[in-house]
Amino acid sequence: MRAVLETPWFSVEALPSRDDDEPYYVLSSPDGVVVLPITEDGRYLLIRQYRAARGRLSLEAPAGQIDAGETPEQAARRELLEETGCTASDMIALGAGGLALNRERSKVHLFLALGVRPEPGARPETGIALEPVDADELRDKVLSGECEHIAALGLITLAAWRGHSLPGLTPGDFRDVR
Structure with a gap:
């Protein structure tokens, strides 16, 4: 090698x-993290940022690499704060896996962040716009292809299958989507 x-x-x-x-x-x-933040009022906190590889803005969940010496949960909390200016009362690890198994060695750790609220004095990174959505808006953005962040989509499904209550979504939402 x-x-x-x-x-x-x-x-x-x-x-x-x-x-x-x-x-x-x-x-x-390095391995990475993806976080699905749910605010105290039950909204999903997505971010919109420019992605040079796509040449356009992308709607996605907060995510990033795990820094040396960090645990996956520490990285998830840091990325949530950096990208949204928010903290979470609970950070639930849902599992980890690969995105492009044919080309990438890294693993992505998936987290559900509950009780998300603004941290006084903190702000999202420059170039990131917050987009809080309810369950219907989330479903519409996923089904229309506006939210194509595959790790975030897997995270939503994994959270539901692991029995976590997702505001405005029911188990039936994950059976017959057309």
Whole structure:
């Protein structure tokens, strides 16, 4: 294995191929977190920010990398504060997995943040707009493709399947979506 590109956020490594002489390229980066914040009044707190890879604004859940020495929960709390200016009374770990198993080594830890409220004196990072939505708006944004953050979509489903009460959503919402 050899690094062919290194940045402060990720590296690209060349692995020997099993099938031919061409290398297989893998993206390596620190593990990350994605947080589904639910405010004290039962709204889902999404963020809208510019994504250069997409060339447009994206509607998503707060997320980011786990810094050296941090636990996944510490990173989830930090990302929530940095990206929304809010804190949570409860941070529930739902599980972890990969996003692009064919190319990425990193794991993403999923969290449900309950009792989310503004932290006095804190503000969202520059370039991030908060978008609190109720369950109907969330469903509409997901089904229309406006919210395409796949980790956030998986987080919503995983939270429901693990038996967590999601404001305005019922188990039936996850059976027959057309």
